[in-house]
Amino acid sequence: MAKAPSRAPLVALIGNPNAGKSTLFNALTGLRQRIGNYPGVTVERKSGWMTLPDGERVEVLDLPGLYSLAASSPDERIVIDTLCGRIGAERIPDAVVCVVDCTNLLRNLFLASQVAELGIPMMLVLNQADVARKRGVEIDTGRFSERLGGIPVVPASAWHGEGIASLKGALAGVLEKRTPMRRILWNEGVAEALRILREGLMREKDGGAAAVPDAMLQRMIFDATPDPGGGWLDGPAQAHTGRRRLVLAARERIRHAGLNPFAAEAVLHYERMGAVIEGIVVERAKEGGHTFSQRLDEVLLSRILGTAILLVAMAGMFASVFWLAEIPKGWLETLFAGIGAGIEPWMEEMPALRSLVIEGVIGGVGAFMSFLPQILILFFFITLLENTGYMARAAFLMDRLFSWCGLNGKCFVPMLSGYACAVPSVLATRTIEDPRARVITIFLIPFMSCSARLPVYTLMTTAFVVPQAGAFKGAMVMVGMYLVGLVVAIPVAWVLTRVVLRIRVRSFVLELPRYQIPRARDVLWRMWQAGAEFVKRAGTIIFAITVIVWALLYFPHTTETAVTTRKVFIEELSGSTGKTPGQIEAALAEESATARQDGATEAGPLTKALEHRVSAAHIEDSYLGRFGKAVQPVFAPAGFDWKITVGVLASFPAREVIVSTLGITYSLGAEAGADSDALHAAMAKSTWKSGPRAGAPIFTIPVVMGIMVFFALCSQCGATLAVIAKEAGWRWAAASFVCMTTLAWLAAVACYQAGRLLGCA
Amino acid sequence: MDISSLKVGQRARVVHLHASQPAEQRLMALGLMPGVIVRLARVAPLGDPIAIEFRGQCVSMRKREAGVVEVEPLG
Incomplete structure (x- = not known):
């Protein structure tokens, strides 16, 4: 696409929240849009291109929705700063299109009257004209325009695509004649x-x-x-x-x-606009009857039924992100595995390159692509909730649960979806307008026990808790693990609000807008944007983390390690089976000969056992393995041995990696799953090789509980840290990492030490 | 009395609103100002916030915020 000249006129869309501004923006630009950020703040900058009837290309800037130019939030501040030309390279718009919901005319006109004070050429769009017509509201747009100093007043219905052409025509006139809206006559x-x-x-x-x-x-x-x-x-x-x-x-x-100087502006603008519409807006009285939204609220906001409906809706959303996303995630995994298998034969001779491409590169791409299904599904629900108007109702019903710690009802949905996956949930905090509530929510989301923790809980519970304490206690432990994060998040929220951010009580005024049927295009577009933004902004970081950790786990990868391990393996096997080393060598040679002949993908049992042993030796000798052994004393108070420590360290990019890492270190290969009996047995058999506890089993109940609690609380997700950094800044990502990891370590140590004191070690 | 002390469904006229805080100015921007007729539409299941109808719209606010809006009940 040819780049339009930079001098193309810039037109800003401004309007109240829920006035249908986004739908209008999508209709005008036809999705030729670009999303960025304003410099220094995490406010989204949405702009796009449209073509006027005379063929002129115009850049459209979609400003954040707001009720007043009074700037009490960063979003609002951006609007006034943009309109006054006070943002770096940002131009003052050549014209402002003020989107007015004509079912709530006066309130919307307050903002228009404030904007008129800027003296920028302007026009009004009376959106939702169809709804107003149905309600028997008639507006004389000719006289309206006259009273506002001749600026165009165009009725439209962005939802139906009505009035878009006349809007564009009128806008061409505004850009040519440059007429501003008549200003208020101050007293x-x-x-x-x-x-x-x-x-x-x-x-x-x-x-x-x-x-x-x-x-x-x-x-x-x-x-x-x-x-x-x-x-x-x-x-x-x-x-x-x-x-x-x-x-x-x-x-x-x-x-x-x-006059009260803090009240004067609203009072005088409302008086003025009240006089402007006097006599030109005819409401064929249908007073007394309740609107559809009011009747629906009688049900949806009622004490018992309303709460029940909310819980069902939320359960449906949660189940979709938790389970439904697994289906496309499975397809993606199959796809990436297929790609890996397809290119593997070309790199047979270069094991380092093969490992880099398959585990590092493809694994890295897979690492962030696997979040896409969850992001798309969550944004489908969130856009649906917002565009129908139900999100505000959910916030109304739940607000009390959050208001005590500086949060509000809008934090409910992102927090809940945190139990499925933190990554889409952090992105979903964009629905929270209050920037401080938003940042606290972002900080708390990773504490919610996401689906990636489940394999760890499953492995530890089925391998150790159930055999030793029974299925009931095992189930209780699983439930307990889901609560640990929440129980810790509550005091964290309190400290963060009262001590760190020093927020007293925040206000939470929220319009409960008219219920609306969402437009499919708006929903799909928002899903696409969320997915594309994630891949563009967080993809590289997640990819880089995966590749770096791959390298740390792979190198130095010496042949010496492989040779020594092979020798030890054969010696051990000859000791236990009574065969001579020569016979074992011969058996290995025969296995590989058969495999080559049959073109089998599976290696023989002996070869496989040796391969697993060599992988275990390589991981032990890798930089991360050496580092794990070196820092093992740090985890000693929690009862972790070096294998657990390496597993913990390898799991920092993604916590579910612990299972496959343990599989490798226990010489069972990466494919041993959380429910692998062989892995359970190998872990149960492992004992301390030296030190004061030599000979004692490593995985005692206190250690197992410590591992689970550690994984419940630790910040082991590169993708989450990447999105936190993108949404709230690197300082918050670092704070989250330090806080969660410290808490996890403390909790694991507390678990182990308490267990020892109680005598279960 | 303030809005939150109204009975559910009761209508009242706003007589005074302190506008010395950004939160109160937000209410004014929505058109909540002296002379306007309000109705307490409902209270959230957990007791807070409350939903107020005025000028043909419905707005949720916490009781704390509603406390600054002085009203005189109608009828």
Whole structure:
């Protein structure tokens, strides 16, 4: 696609949340979109391209939805900064298209009236015109336009694709005539206050003097932020005190006129827009009757039935992410295994390259691709929940469970899906508007026991707990493991909120929007975007982590190790079977000869046993194996031997790797699964080779419990850390890693030491 | 009295709203201001938040936030 010239006009879409802005954006750009981030903040920047009827290409910027220009969140701050041209390379839009939900006209027009203060060429889109018509609302758009200073007022229904053509036509006119919307006529008090601030700033040459737009002066005066005027203008710190004095003087002037300066803006804009629509909006009274949404809420928000429906809906969503995703995940695994098997023969002579390509490269690609099914499925449900309007209801029902720790009801869905997989859940926190609640949720999600922990619990429980304590206690242990993360997450949330972030009580005002049928295109597009974003932004990191850990587990891979292990293997076997080493060599040679003749993919039993022994020796001699042996003393207080330690270290990119790593170190090969009897037996038989506990079994109940608790709490997922880093920054990813790993170690040590004290070691 | 002390289904007129905090300004941006008629639509199953109807829309807010909105009950 040819790149459009950079001077193509830039048009910003602005509007209230739930006004149908995203649907309109998708309809206008036809999905020719680009998603990025604003510099320095984690606010999404969505833009796209559309073509006007005269063939002119226009860049469309989809600003975050908001009710007011008052900036109390980063999203809102981005909007006012964009419109005032205060973001780095970002241009001031050439025109603003204000999307207005005409089923809630006055509230939507408050924002339009605020935007008019910027003096940017503008037009109004009266969206959801079809719903308004059905409700008997008629709007005289001609007189409406007249009263707003002649800007186009176009009825549309983005959902049905109605009015898109006339919108584009009108926009061409706006870009040509450059008519701004008529501004509010401030009363004397506010007008004087603005003059005081403007002239004061000019006198003190603060913030580039005359260049400060009125809209920004208004933000400084009207917004009830703890630091009046702070952060709005550049300039030396000493200018700050002067600016503060001016703002306070301006507010005093408004108070003098008998108005509360913090309430004046909303009251005056609402009064003004109320007068504008007076007489041109006809509502053929259908008052008294309840709307469809109100009747539906009677059921969906009721105490018992509503809660039950929520639980069923959430269970359905959870089950889909947990189980349904396994099906396409299986296909992907088969696909990657097939690719590996297909190219393997070409690299027969180069074992290092073969291992790099199959385990490192294909394994690395597979590592992040395997998250895609879960991401797509979770985003399908989340977009459905949001676009129908049910997400706000779920938040309303659940808010009380979260409000005590600085979170809110919107954190429920991402937190719940954390029990399936943290990766899509961290991405799903984008639905949480409050940035601090969002970051706390991101921090807590990895504590939820995801599906990758299950193999570890299964292995340990079936191999040790069930044989020693019975099936019932085994089941209790499994349930307990699912609760450990939650039990630890609660105090973590408390400390994070009260001590680290020092949040007192956060406000949570949330519109319960009209129920709507979602558009398939919007849902599919959001799924696609979430998947593509993940692959683009986190894929390389996950890939890199996999390759690095592969290298640490593979190298140095000396032939010396292989030769020595072979010698030891044959000696041991001759000792136990009574055959001479020569006979065993002959048997091995015969096995490989048969295998070559038959073209069999499976090696003979003796060859396989030897291969497994050699892999075990290589892993023991690998850099990670050596490191594991060196740091084993760190894990000694938890009762871990070097094999467990290497397993733990190898599992940092992905915790489920512990099973196959243990398989290799116990000379059973990587394919021994969590339910492999051979692996269970080998682990049960293993004893301490030396030290004070020489001869005693390694896997006692306290050690087993310690391993499970360790895996329940430890931050062993490169993909999760990668998405945390992308969504909240590297500092949060590092904090998550340190906090979880420390807690995991402490808990494992506590488990083992408590067990020893109770005498079960 | 404040909104959260209304009975479910009861209507009231807003008489005063302290607008000295961003949270309260958010309520004003939604059109909650003196003179507006509100109705307490429902209370969440766990006792908080509450859902308020005004100007043809339904808004959820916590009781704490609702506490700053002074109303006089109608009828």
